Amino acid sequence: MRRLLLLSAAAVALTGPAAAQFVPSQESLQGLYPGKAYSPYAKRSFPSRVFWGDTHLHTGYSMDAGLFGNTTGPDTAYKFARGEEVTAASGQPVKLARPLDWLVVTEHSDGMGMIFDLQDGAPNVLATEQGRRWSEAINEGGEASVAATLDLITTFSQGEMDPQLIGDYSPGSPIYASVWEDLIQTAETYNEPGRFTAFHGFEWTSLDKGNNLHRNVILRDGANKALQVEPMVTQGPGGTTDPMGLYAWLEDYVAKTGGQAFALAHNGNLSNGIMFPTDERFTGDMVDEAYVQARAKWEPLYEITQIKGDGETHPVLSPDDEFADYETWDAGNLDLTEAKTEEMLRGEYAREALKQGFMLEQKFGVNPYRFGFSGATDSHTSLATADSDNYFGKATNAEPSLTRMTHPFTKTDQGEFPGWSLVASGYTGVWAEENTRASIWDAMVRREVYATTGPRMAVRFFGGWEFSDADLRTRNPAFVGYDKGVPMGGDLRAATSDAPTFMVYALRDPIGANLDRVQIVKGWMDADGALHERVYDVAWSDDREPDANGKVPAVGNTVDEAAASWANTIGASELAAVWTDPDFDAGQQAFYYARVLEIPTPRWVLYDQVRLGAEVPADAVRIGQERAYTSPIWYAPEG
Structure with missing residues (x-):
């Protein structure tokens, strides 16, 4: 209460003559940041949201x-x-x-x-032998409808539809x-x-x-x-x-x-x-x-x-x-x-x-x-x-x-x-x-998009020549990503170092599973015209160590099949890396894209088992690792 009274008294004092004692600084930040504003969100022109x-x-x-x-x-x-x-x-x-x-x-x-008129028995449909046959069977229902459906699809796929019927x-x-x-x-x-x-x-x-x-x-x-x-x-x-x-x-x-x-x-x-x-x-x-x-x-x-x-x-x-x-x-x-x-x-x-x-x-x-x-x-x-x-x-x-x-x-x-x-x-x-x-x-159209198998994980992927680990020391990697490089879907700018660097950042779906790893997939054509590919693990969870072949061990599995559930006790909520291509050849065309994997989670068949009591076939896949694929970034030799 005493503190509130003091604050109240101070506010009153500022409305009187004492307020004139405030002397604003003559210094200004104007011009100290050429081309930029102090606020990182002002004058921002790059895409900032994923839809x-x-x-x-x-x-x-x-x-x-x-x-x-x-x-x-x-x-x-x-x-x-x-x-x-x-x-x-x-x-x-x-x-x-x-x-x-x-x-x-x-x-x-x-x-x-066409489907509506087949169901309704429209006059133009009944005027053709195919249409009349299919319409009658569909309205009969049961096995007759199934047979008519399969026959119609087969007839269409083989290009044997009645010209009058398909013309309508x-x-x-x-x-x-x-x-x-x-x-x-x-x-x-x-x-x-x-x-x-x-x-x-x-x-x-x-x-x-x-x-x-x-x-x-x-x-x-x-x-x-x-x-x-x-x-x-x-x-x-x-x-x-x-x-x-x-x-x-x-x-x-x-x-x-x-x-x-x-x-x-x-x-x-x-x-x-x-x-x-x-x-x-x-x-x-x-x-x-x-x-x-x-x-x-x-x-x-x-x-x-x-x-x-x-x-x-x-x-x-x-x-x-x-x-x-x-x-x-x-x-x-x-x-x-x-x-x-x-x-x-x-x-x-x-x-x-x-x-x-x-x-x-x-x-x-x-x-x-x-x-x-x-x-x-x-x-x-x-x-x-x-x-x-x-x-x-x-x-x-x-x-x-x-x-x-x-x-x-x-x-x-x-x-x-x-x-x-x-x-x-x-x-x-x-x-x-x-x-x-x-x-x-x-x-x-500019390919600044990525695909996921369902989870809504946020993924950023940039390519350039000067990214460093220090660039990850921010909660807004896109600022430096656009400044130093190009986003997914783009072409690497002219080389300024011996090998390209890539910055990738992935944040798990807020209501989904943790992340297992981030990989960069590279494809290239050598001087003899032979085509190659390689997958690099660039970020992973849980302090795992790559083996002698550079492969990161499996993340583990927390799926409870009987409950169609999993536990986020393994994996990471976010993963980020700056990666330099160790096998880069400036004379070879190449593409790079990021693949982000979640930890194992139940496939839909396990939810059917728990909610409906459905029997899962013995050969069915019950568990999978959902993922995201970013659009590639391309490199072409100069000239």
């Missing part, structure tokens, strides 16, 4: 979603992504632990709207135009700059004999430009499965609207070797200058992880990488009509493609595989769920149930993708200035 989203989501508007029971639409998708509780098509309540910041609803451009659901038709307009207007309704971004986009679903060549198209623009066009398709009038046709569509979009767009390929692991060609393309045409230039121009990102397997690398391609065999899908192509061979793997995985890009650049002067990394769900449930403890499956028939682990995703004479092998993955983290279409889209 989380999904570049690949389907609703019941997509034929292969609606056919498998998804009765929900884009409204559900946006509400869910923004953090609202919704009801899944299976009737279960579902909500995200944390809202997303942005979303791209990417309905399959082929046949948009292709660009240029009134039905197609109305569906596209509905999707655009719904996105506009939920787009709220500064809070939530809803992009316009679609999936171009190229499939060559079951080999996946799908691309998502993401527009930077609003409805005024998106409505000036209709999506590119693979069948029907104007359709093609050749990516060169999609690149031509993108050129036309820009020329017609003055807008901006890019394409994003995914699931090369299901392409049976044709996603990343280096000589002959699947069309029979050779990889040439026109192809590499177009691909380099229109595909700045690659979807490295999603529900249908992880696409970073494969144990056959990276035998010295002990973490290469992660969520591997390698039985065959998308519909398992052709089994996988080892020769196909080189044209399927991101790390190998980054290396092959050097060879193509040497030949054509352009690197078509100079892409950053994104992650997505490819969920067909309208629900962007990538967390193992909240996983709602690939399709409505794979939403939580006692049998979803044992029901195959695909099974043929060529092999099987078992139900338990579906992956709760993934999301894209975007370093951007603000939550708007323009800011996030621009960050994606």
Whole structure:
């Protein structure tokens, strides 16, 4: 009380004549920090926030979603992504632990709207033999509906749809135009700059004999430009499965609207070797200058992880990488009509493609595989769920149930993708200035993004020539990162020392698992044109010591399978390092990206076991190490 009285008296005194006794200093800090301000946040121009989203989501508007029971639409998708509780098509309540910041609803451009008319028995559908047969069977339900669904998908994938039927659901038709307009207007309704971004986009679903060549198209623009066009398709009038046709569509979009767009390929692991060609393309045409230039121009990102397997690398391609065999899908192509061979793997995985890009650049002067990394769900449930403890499956028939682990995703004479092998993955983290279409889209194009298998860990990765350990003595590593170097997705500046240095910082997901280690993956081409790769451990937890081969021992395992839980008693909440490439050769092209691994945690199958009493198959993978992949940083010899 006495102290309060004294403070009160002092305040009164300052209002009287005594206040005039205060003499301000004549000194000023103005000019003492040329080009900078004392406040580190003033005049800051670099991206300071990471925004989380999904570049690949389907609703019941997509034929292969609606056919498998998804009765929900884009409204559900946006509400869910923004953090609202919704009801899944299976009737279960579902909500995200944390809202997303942005979303791209990417309905399959082929046949948009057909599923509704098949279910309703629309006159134009019943006027064709195929449509009448499928409509009647779908409405009969049960085994008849399942058989009709499989027959429709097979007929479509083989390009044998009735021309009249597919024409009604292709660009240029009134039905197609109305569906596209509905999707655009719904996105506009939920787009709220500064809070939530809803992009316009679609999936171009190229499939060559079951080999996946799908691309998502993401527009930077609003409805005024998106409505000036209709999506590119693979069948029907104007359709093609050749990516060169999609690149031509993108050129036309820009020329017609003055807008901006890019394409994003995914699931090369299901392409049976044709996603990343280096000589002959699947069309029979050779990889040439026109192809590499177009691909380099229109595909700045690659979807490295999603529900249908992880696409970073494969144990056959990276035998010295002990973490290469992660969520591997390698039985065959998308519909398992052709089994996988080892020769196909080189044209399927991101790390190998980054290396092959050097060879193509040497030949054509352009690197078509100079892409950053994104992650997505490819969920067909309208629900962007990538967390193992909240996983709602690939399709409505794979939403939580006692049998979803044992029901195959695909099974043929060529092999099987078992139900338990579906992956709760993934999301894209975007370093951007603000939550708007323009800011996030621009960050994606400059590749200042990274992919995670679900956890929202914060990762910064910079490359330069003068980083030192002293640069880590700050809680804001980005300040020195941008000052001395370039961020993920960039090109190293001109050399100022004998070898490049990289600064990487990772902070665990606040509600997730601790971190095991941070690695830097390097790929390069030597003077003889041979391609190489190496994985370096650069930061790790728990005072472990590398062995004689430089390998850091395993972090351990705290997973309690019976409870579907783990303990953060191992690992670290954050890891950081400044690393200098010990094998650098200034005459060799190279790329570098960071891979961040969490400690082991339960896969979604253990949550099904605990919550539903489901039986986990004996061969199912129960535990995994979730991870993040930063976009690469590239080095090219001067001159």
